[in-house]
Structures are given as C-alpha cells and as structure tokens.
Amino acid sequence: MRGNRKTDTRPEIALRSALHRRGLRFRKNVRPEPDINCRVDIVFRGQRLAVFVDGCFWHSCPMHGTRPKTNAAYWTPKIARNVERDRMNDALLTRRGWRVLRVWEHEAATLAANRVEAELKYLSQARCTGRSSTADLQA
Numbered sequence: 001m002r003g004n005r006k007t008d009t010r011p012e013i014a015l016r017s018a019l020h021r022r023g024l025r026f027r028k029n030v031r032p033e034p035d036i037n038c039r040v041d042i043v044f045r046g047q048r049l050a051v052f053v054d055g056c057f058w059h060s061c062p063m064h065g066t067r068p069k070t071n072a073a074y075w076t077p078k079i080a081r082n083v084e085r086d087r088m089n090d091a092l093l094t095r096r097g098w099r100v101l102r103v104w105e106h107e108a109a110t111l112a113a114n115r116v117e118a119e120l121k122y123l124s125q126a127r128c129t130g131r132s133s134t135a136d137l138q139a
C-alpha cells in the first residue's frame with residue numbers, strides 16, 4: 001500500500017545534496033509520526049518540517065501531470081487516489097503540528113532548496129517568538 005512513491009529518485013537526491021551543501025541536516029525517508037502510515041522524503045525534526053518530492057506523473061502536477069491516453073480507465077483513478085492520499089497525509093501531519101512542504105520533481109533543486117530554507121527560517125523564528133495563533137496576531 002506504499003503506492004508508487006519510490007525512494008532516492010533523481011530530483012530527491014538533487015534536492016538533498018543542495019540542502020547538504022547549505023549545511024542543513026535532516027533525515028530522509030522516515031515516518032515522522034509512528035502511528036501515521038506516511039513516509040516523508042526529507043524531515044527536519046527540530047522545526048517539524050516535512051518535505052515531499054512529488055513525481056509529476058504520480059501526483060498530478062499541473063504542468064506535466066497529463067492524463068495518459070492509453071489505459072486511462074486504469075491510470076486515472078490510480079492517480080486520483082494518490083492525490084487524495086497526499087491531501088490526507090498533509091492534513092494528518094498538519095494536525096500534529098507539522099508544516100508540510102511539497103516540491104515537484106520538475107522544480108530546480110536550487111529553487112526547491114531556497115523554499116525549504118525559507119520555510120526553516122520562518123519556522124525557527126515562529127518558535128522563538130512562541131508560535132502565535134491568529135488571536136495573538138490580532139491583539
């Protein structure tokens with residue numbers, strides 16, 4: 001039931017080495033919550049940031065996730081289920097206080113690493129000032 005998420009795909013490796021070059025440390029291909037059956041490609045435990053590298057085909061990228069014409073009856077529901085599972089995992093992890101970041105395999109590793117870095121910076125700051133709720137912001 002792992003679906004079609006392969007580990008160590010080329011875009012994943014590219015992003016991981018880009019992050020390494022910036023001195024960022026993370027765990028790869030782990031389940032951040034033992035009771036949630038969801039492996040995350042790149043996990044920053046301290047900041048509670050979960051990064052997925054999504055394949056354009058399997059996860060229905062708006063740019064390249066074209067529906068296959070052959071065997072559409074087979075692929076279409078399969079891919080729809082993947083996307084549905086993605087959203088479900090996003091919701092489950094978010095509920096546990098994780099920030100979920102999804103990167104498309106077509107994104108350049110440098111740009112994807114920029115997004116991850118910006119997110120980490122944001123999360124570290126949010127933690128220092130005490131994660132403020134919307135009510136706090138309005139006060």
Ligand SMILES: [Zn+2]
Binds near residue numbers: 063065
């Ligand atoms: Zn794409």
